[in-house]
Amino acid sequence: MQEPFVHINKLTIQYNHKKVLDNLSWSINKGENYLLGGESGSGKTTLAQAIVGDEIMEQTIKISYTQHSLLPAKAIYISNWYQFTNLEGDRNFYYQQRYNKHQGQDTLTVQAELEHYGQKENLDLKDIEQRIKDFGFESTRATQLIELSSGEHKKLQLIKGLWAKPQLLIIDEPYTGLDKQSRITLNNWLDDLVQEGVQLILISNDQQLPRAINRFAHIVNGQLEQVDNRNQLTRNAPREKMRLPDFLLASPPTPYKVVAKLQNIYIRYGDKEVLKDVSWEVKVGEKWLLQGPNGSGKSTLLSLINGDHPQSYGLDIYLFDQKRGTGESIWDIKEKIGIISPEMHWYFDQTATVWHTIASGFYDSIGWFVDVKFEEKKKIEELLAFFGLTEFKDHLLQSLPLGKQRLALLARTIVKNPPLLVLDEPCQGLDAEQTKYFNDVVDELAQHGKTLIYVGHYESLLPSCIEHRIVLEKGQVKAIEDILENVE
Structure with missing residues (x-):
């Protein structure tokens, strides 16, 4: 034998x-x-x-x-x-x-x-x-x-x-x-x-x-x-639908009409052009899908909106009705945005517990450095329960299975109930059941005054609330279109 x-x-x-x-x-x-x-x-x-x-x-x-x-x-x-x-x-x-x-x-x-x-x-x-x-x-x-x-x-x-x-x-x-x-x-x-x-x-x-x-x-x-x-093959059991915590049912204040407006944007690294003549406008309450092949410039485009890119000063960019570089601080921008991305997950504080990970969302830090207030603690506990993470709250984030790590970071993204959600491949590491569960949560959040930018490759695994799509290819805008009837 x-x-x-x-x-x-x-x-x-x-x-x-x-x-x-x-x-x-x-x-x-x-x-x-x-x-x-x-x-x-x-x-x-x-x-x-x-x-x-x-x-x-x-x-x-x-x-x-x-x-x-x-x-x-x-x-x-x-x-x-x-x-x-x-x-x-x-x-x-x-x-x-x-x-x-x-x-x-x-x-x-x-x-x-x-x-x-x-x-x-x-x-x-x-x-x-x-x-x-x-x-x-x-x-x-x-x-x-x-x-x-x-x-x-x-x-x-x-x-x-x-x-x-x-x-x-x-x-x-x-x-x-x-x-x-x-x-x-x-x-x-x-x-x-x-x-x-x-x-x-x-x-x-x-x-x-x-x-x-x-x-x-x-x-x-x-x-x-x-x-x-x-x-x-065994699958994770479908998650029982739960009511969103009360604080997420309140629409955040949006005293502006345009969340982001970028006009004729070029980003270069030496001789390499990463974005070429990109123009895009996201109005309050709109739900956008951002797509494109690997390396097409999606992450760079998002970094201009969330305030992380140093070249955003001097470009024709408006965020929340204010021209970039006219007196606003980086924290004025970040307080209005809840973001998750594979890169953020990669760089996240390796010493953070699940509880601290979620708490850091209040302060837009890649970790946790200050004491939270009583009301903030209450919201953290509600999200731990909502995502089924209460028993893991004192565990190091990196010690959890990847799917649970992503859920903790998703909780961090929404803990301050931001008016803009930037979800860059938020379901990486989640199985089909977990992905459907999270996208259902996104659909619920979208009903309460949120603007959404969602990056995802799989057409069949997207929130149903998405209305518009922008597609990048080699740093250029290939298409901007309405897709309300096309998303499954």
């Missing part, structure tokens, strides 16, 4: 006295390419990290590599989050730093990062030149790592891992942050790698998968269970 390619025998892992994996066993044979799905927080990421880790004893996890294969005898794990360092090997960045060009020289360029990785892994960059172009990543080569959007960081992760062609490739949430065409390109590349002998484990609840996926499993009560197809 052929020896399994991966054999796990009674693996137990626990955190804080709670067993995440409980005597888990799993055998993967050659040619079996798995989708590992199931509920958020069930232990999928923990299992993946254990398979590629160096700390597990051989009798617990054994990978039987093919010794005479042209592919390297190694396993590579591509995490959900991309972690990069500055030139001194440190991660001490701050959120607005990615927009400050003079401070962006602290990290490698994409080209230098690829060259460094290729040298380390003995790889030839020429082998993936076409893949880089197919991924729409060619134009980023001279870009500093800190300047990349979350979708571009994901592409860089994937390019490096797939370039190495390991015998075992494990990808955690491979499609997070990728636009529609990039997901198709990725699946085609993965299918090609399987033909060359790479074996896959994908951690995902996505519906668009490589053709090569032929096995399905999930983790239930710390044990791995195999199922016949992805429809049998």
Whole structure:
């Protein structure tokens, strides 16, 4: 009988006295390419990290590599989050730093990062030149790592891992942050790698998968269970609909007619134009969808509205009926905006508890630095209950499953009941049930005087309240249109 390619025998892992994996066993044979799905927080990421880790004893996890294969005898794990360092090997960045060009020289360029990785892994960059172009990543080569959007960081992760062609490739949430065409390109590349002998484990609840996926499993009560197809994978139970806290039912004051007006905006980093002649007006109460491929300029456009971009001074920008740079402070702007983005999540204070994370929304900080008032404490507790986070309020944000982290940050976004919600891919890391739950919340909030700017790639996973769409492509406005009847 052929020896399994991966054999796990009674693996137990626990955190804080709670067993995440409980005597888990799993055998993967050659040619079996798995989708590992199931509920958020069930232990999928923990299992993946254990398979590629160096700390597990051989009798617990054994990978039987093919010794005479042209592919390297190694396993590579591509995490959900991309972690990069500055030139001194440190991660001490701050959120607005990615927009400050003079401070962006602290990290490698994409080209230098690829060259460094290729040298380390003995790889030839020429082998993936076409893949880089197919991924729409060619134009980023001279870009500093800190300047990349979350979708571009994901592409860089994937390019490096797939370039190495390991015998075992494990990808955690491979499609997070990728636009529609990039997901198709990725699946085609993965299918090609399987033909060359790479074996896959994908951690995902996505519906668009490589053709090569032929096995399905999930983790239930710390044990791995195999199922016949992805429809049998466990899902988080639909969340019970709850009434919004009373303070969110009150419409915030809006003594202005226009939330944002941008006219003929150009943003350049050296010779690179990020935004080219962009004009856009958002009136009070409007609900907008902002779309475009990865790297099209969406994050930069939003940074002009939320006050984070240093080039916004001197441009023809009006925020809340006041021209930018005519005496308003950054805090005058931020007090009117509730924002969430993948980049904010990435830079968020690693020492913050869930409670402190939500509290920081009152002060627009990436963390929590002051005491909150009694009424503010009451609102925090109401949101903890509303999002089902009360039992986790004293846990570190980063210790929670990614889905719960996002819910905590969503609570932070609305805790001060702002008139403008800027939701940049707010449901990254949430499964379909959690996404529907949150978008239902957005629809309810929209009924109470909110203006909305929502960034999302999936047409079928959007709030129903959206009325208008602006589409960017290569830094330019490709379309502005009404979509009230087109959104499903």
